[in-house]
Amino acid sequence: MEKNPLNIGIVGLGTVGIGVVDxxxxxxxxITLRAGREIRISGICAKRKNKKRELNLSRFRWISDPLTLSNEQGIDVVVELIGGQNDPAKSIIEKSLLNKKHVVTANKALIAHHGHYLAILAEEQKVSLNFEAAVAGGIPIVKILKESLSGNDISRVYGVINGTCNYILTQMENHEQDYSKIFRDAQNLGFVEKDPSLDVGGIDSAHKISIIAALAFGSRINFDNVKIKGIESISLIDITSASAMGYRIKLLGLANKSTAGISQVVEPCLVPKESLFGKLDGGTNMVMVEGNFVEKTHYIGLGAGAGPTASSIVSDLIDIARGNISSSFGQRASELEISQHVSEDLSSSFYLRFLLTDKPGTLAKLAGILGKYGISINHMRQLRHQGENAPVLIVTHPTAKISLTSAIKEISKIEICKSDPVYIRIEDL
Amino acid sequence: MEKNPLNIGIVGLGTVGIGVVDxxxxxxxxITLRAGREIRISGICAKRKNKKRELNLSRFRWISDPLTLSNEQGIDVVVELIGGQNDPAKSIIEKSLLNKKHVVTANKALIAHHGHYLAILAEEQKVSLNFEAAVAGGIPIVKILKESLSGNDISRVYGVINGTCNYILTQMENHEQDYSKIFRDAQNLGFVEKDPSLDVGGIDSAHKISIIAALAFGSRINFDNVKIKGIESISLIDITSASAMGYRIKLLGLANKSTAGISQVVEPCLVPKESLFGKLDGGTNMVMVEGNFVEKTHYIGLGAGAGPTASSIVSDLIDIARGNISSSFGQRASELEISQHVSEDLSSSFYLRFLLTDKPGTLAKLAGILGKYGISINHMRQLRHQGENAPVLIVTHPTAKISLTSAIKEISKIEICKSDPVYIRIEDL
Structure with missing residues (x-):
């Protein structure tokens, strides 16, 4: 190899950082063969030098201040693996770009919030800001959207993009145990982020779907317009009822484009058991992309973990080593437009669960209100009593969400309704 | 857009060519937005100018001799969509490269046979030779292997990469009809290549697996070392028996790497019904890649048709328009090494079917020979008689293929065996 090595500095040496070193x-x-030159670790940096780590790092040059790395003459690329949407990650990246260093990051929160600003900065400085690892772990979905499918007019991208939620929902079904029990187990196993709302509250999926939507639709990233519903309210009864009807519950990230605008949603959905989404186990992620020429494509892989995440980071590094300096969002950042965001544009069927007093006329009353809002019932089941009351399950025909939420609101106020109604969208995919 | 357009010439205006124009x-x-410049069709060319086509092509400049296109000053890229492993396709590509024009092609036969020579030529001329559309239609597997997973040490790539075979096998199962009937139907529907051996004989899959293996393992492409078995010998009884045992039969392309070397195989295999491969319908393709850091990943999409194939061609063009001139096989072509090719390196279970005379001692004789070769039986079933004889089905425990074929050879020679034994590998994936 005649060429100079690509000198990289790694900031952050947690699971992913160590994975990249490994x-x-x-x-x-x-990697040298494929990249056409050596990718050399020329500096490493983390909060605590003496923390016990899985690899011996003594042969690498330790730099105590990450901002030093952003300044160093000998560093071509800064790999930011600290995480967190603000400082220190943000200022490290900012400073690196300003010093004309390429940046590779796995930081979805930061890209979701500051991706546009940083992409513009990278563009001005003529360096790369790459974040393949920020979405769906080892699945190369960023490059697929930016490069492979980039000529397609993409109408929708759906994904199961948070392994923790998928693990919890799968475990609830397999062990027939309630959310709180399984959630505690997952926490004890270290599967849940320190702030659980990131995972189970759907925020992590929302970070990712906002990145995916920007890449797919060529629009400026807009995290604030993601409508987010987590999995905390999913009961075992919903999972078993869905299962009895041939469905599984998955936390989906849904990005749709129509003539009205873009919608970005994270919410639990019923998906057919026999569909690819229905078959997804545990920590596996899947992204479905539909474009006007390529039609439907699916991408499946591990959504987290040291190896798969490092695989995406190294692919970003190889791109830089090869001299393939690409725009962060697949087109000039300064030309990315703010899209019209619409809250909901597709009608779909819904799964509904009510707890109703078991008196004559109750079901008629319920059906009456649904009918008033133009919602027709596909099928209805009443389950075994719970004391005085009985759970009633309904699957509707396709209906606009606005009609549904209005009907639900009215139903929740009448006295026959004994707890907050549950509604979950059915995605037939 | 300030930049000059990228001027392309399209040679071949069949389904795919028209798809690209469309x-x-x-x-x-x-596309202009994503590529950063216009991709302009500056010349088109096909055998017959006046053939009835789905699009009106009159506004494009017609060039009657494809070699003129390869020579034209104003053409930056030649898109070769004629097909066929030799001339005229080969000399058009050769000439274009020699004239320092980039080449994009969907021609798997040509790449399988001449890919190494042409990649070297492209490298010498410092232009791109891109062939995303040559493998698995709209699935961007070439770029995924060349770029996204390129740092991984890849141990295997398995794929269902011929939609026609998958369609025929699916139809045989769904309609419980024999191969010859379904094959004729598929031919009448225009699903089978003019030379059917390309599809059902496994040659098309072999072209593709040789390209995949070269990309995955960084080895010089070697079509001649693909072991090929088609689907012509698959009987309905094998499909229904496999189904009763929880399997489906799929024509798989299998590329494996071990310390001994590389093996490339195309053959029908039994795969679990519940696996991703078992679920594949009709013309859908899937490729599974396993790397040492990314672990298992799967990619699913339409394997043929104008839209998906055009999607891959346009992605190659956008790469060129962006100035991302990459090596054809993911590393310097002149450094690609000839790998050791081994015929078989993995042991697996097998499905066996024999037609045996129904006499006492027959099964004992059969089991005796299998035992002699160290093949142990997982389970055995005897089906309803066919006249004097009875079909016997066996699923073995994992065994080396060499032992199996030796045993089969011996069994086929004894008088109790009334037709050629059938053996199909079981891939538990």
């Missing part, structure tokens, strides 16, 4: 050392020769 | 005109503005 990858770059284990596959060193292969 | 894509580039329908999504013109979007």
């Amino acid at each position: 990858f770059l050392t284990t596959n060193k020769d292969l | 894509f580039l005109t329908t999504n013109k503005d979007l």
Whole structure:
């Protein structure tokens, strides 16, 4: 190899940081061959130097202040793996770009919030800001959207993009245990982020769907317009009822484009058991992209973990090593437009669950209100009593969400309704 | 847009060629935005100018001799969509590269046979030779292997990469009809290539798996070392028996790497019904890639048709328009090495079917020979008699293929065996 090595500095040495060091050392020769030059770790940096880590890092140059790395003459690329949407991650990236260093990051929160600003900065400085690892772990969905499918007019991208939620929902079904029990188990296993609302509250999926939507639709990233519903309110009864009707419940990220605008939603949905989404286990992620020429495509892989995440980071590094300096969002950042965001544009069927007093006329009353809002019932079941009351399950025919929420609001106020009604969208995909 | 357009010439205006024209005109503005410049059709060329085609092509400049296109000053890229492994396709590509024009092609036969030579030529001329559309239609597997997963040490790539075979096998199962009937139907529907051996004989899959193996393992493409078995010998009884045992039969392309070397195989395999491969319908393709850091990933999409194929061609063009000139096989072509090819390196279970005379001692004799070769039986079933004889089905425990074929050879020679034994590998994936 005649070429100079690509000198990188890694900031953040948690699971992913160590994964990247491991990858770059284990596959060193292969990477050099593929990249056309060595990718050399020329500096590492983390909060605590003496923390016990899985790899011996003593042969790498330790730099105590991350901002030093952003300044160093000898560093071509800064790999930011600290996480968190603001400082120190943000100012490290900012400073690196201002110093004309390429940046590779796995930080979805930061890209979701500051991606546009940073992409403009990278463009001005003529360097890359790459974030393949920020979405769906080892699935190369960023490059697929930016490069492989980039000529397609993409109408929708749906994904199961948070492994923790998928794990919890799968475990609830497999062990027939309630959310709180399984959630505690997952926490004890270290599967849940420190702030659980990031995972189970749907925020992590929302970060990712906002990145996906920007890439797919060529629009300026807009996290604030993601409508988010987490999985905390999913009861075991919903999971078992859905199962009895041939469905599974998955937390989906849904990005749609229509003539009215873009909608970005994160919410639990019923999906057919036999569909690809219905078959997804545990920590596996899947993204479905539909474009006007390629039609439907699906991408499946591990959504987290040191290896898959490092794989995406190294692919970003190889791109830079090869001299393939690309725009962060697949087109000139300064030309990305703010799209019209609409809250809901597709009608769909819904699964509804009510707890009703078991008196004559109750079901008629319920059906009456649904009918008033133009919602027709596909099928209805009454389950075994719970004391005085009985759970009633309904699957509707396709209906606009606005009609549904209005009907639900009215029903929740009448005295026969004994707890907050539950409604979950059915995605037939 | 300030930049000059990228001027392309299209040679070959069949389904795919027309698909490319359609894509580039329908999504013109979007493509210009994404590519950073216009991709302009500056010349088209096919055998017959006046053939009835789905699009009106009169506004494009018609060039009657494809070699003129390869010579034209104003053409930056030649898109070769004639097909066929030799001339005229080969000399058009050769000439274009020699004239420092980039080449985009969907021609798997040509790449499988001459890919190495042409990649070297492209490298010498410092232009791109891109062939995303040559493998798996709209699935961007070439770029995924060349760029996204390129740092991974890839151990295997398996794929269902011929839609016609998958369609025929699916139809046989769904309609419980024999191969010959379904094959004729598929031919009448225009689903089968003029030379059917390309599809049902497994040659098309072999072209593709040789390209995949070269990309995945960084080895010089070697079509001649693909072991090929088609689907012509698959009987309905095998499909229904496999189904009763929880399997489906799929024509798989299998590329494996071990310390011994690379193996490339195309053959029908039993796959679990519940696996992703077992669920694949009709013309859908799927490729599974396993790397040492990314672990298992799956990619699903339409494997043929104008739209998906055009999507891959346009992605190759956008790469060129953006100035991303990459090596054809993911590393310097002149450094690609000839790998050791081994015929078989993995042991697996097998499905066996024999037609045996129904006499006492027959099964014992059969089991005796299998035992002699160290093949142990997982389960065995005897089906309803066919006259004097009875079909016997066996599923073995994992065994080396060499032992199996030796045993089969011996069994086929004894008098109790009334027709050629059938054996199909079981891939538990």
